[in-house]
Amino acid sequence: MFLVDSHCHVDGLDYEKEHQSLAEVIDKAQARDVRFMLAVSTTLSAFPALQQLTANHPQIALSCGVHPLNLDDDWDIERLHTCASDPNVVALGETGLDYFYHKTPELWAIQQQAFRDHLQIACQLNKPVIVHTRDAREDTISLLAEGHVDRCGGVLHCFTEDRDTAKRLLDLGMHISFSGILTFKNAEQIREAARYVPMDRILVETDSPYLAPVPYRGKANQPAYTRDVAEYLAVVKGLTVEQVAEQTTENFAKLFTIAPERLTLS
Helix, strand or coil: CEEEEEECCHHHHHCCCCCHHHHHHHHHHHHHCCEEEEEEECCCCCCCHHHHHHCCCCCCCEEECCCHHCCCCCCHHHHHHHCCCHHHHHEEEEEEEECCCCCCHHHHHHHHHHHHHHHHHHHHCCCEEEEEECHHHHHHHHHHHHHCCHHHCEEEECCCCCCHHHHHHHHCCEEEEEEEHHHHCCCCHHHHHHHCHHHEEEECCCCCCCCCCCCCCCCCCCHHHHHHHHHHHHHHHHCHHHHHHHHHHHHHHCCCCHHHHHHHCC
């Protein structure tokens, strides 16, 4: 079986207590059939360190972007374009909108422009976008449409919205990624959406080190726990975990244009 963690922050893992090295993280993941991962960046300043950390690990691809809450971190559209042009960068992001922590229209406007910039570069480079949204549903969908996400493709990661929002995203050509939140007791709205979304548009992720699934809630998350998300999704969809693994890996490879030989690594 071959699973992919489509969204993790390996540079945010605890390498003092939880893990001795990134190689150990990869070994733990592979022991549970999680054989590939996408390491997602959230700042430009930390991106070179992420490149260095993952340089000797072909099981890891990279994204490049600035999280909407990190736009005070030396935001530079030209630098984003340069970094995102790296051949090992398969996506722009994570980008998007977060109105939960930023409450003022002035800050929203800054987020919106950066989101537009990410979408513009994504279309120029023909690489998909990885999208974060919180308390910003309507503006997120509007800007995705305005930015022609149908041309570059994209995924709404760590989906926490409802079935109607899922439909609107699917209509834009988006993929939807489910995280450990799917397993939470109060997440029936998300499970309803998961039952609705067709399997050929679904990804699975951990968002490590955040949002560990049941039965690890309260602990640090890690890519190995992608297996738990996939197993839970299989129950929700009435499938086997092997079917979920096969389809979500195929979806990942198509969306991010991953060469087949990279997905035969063990």
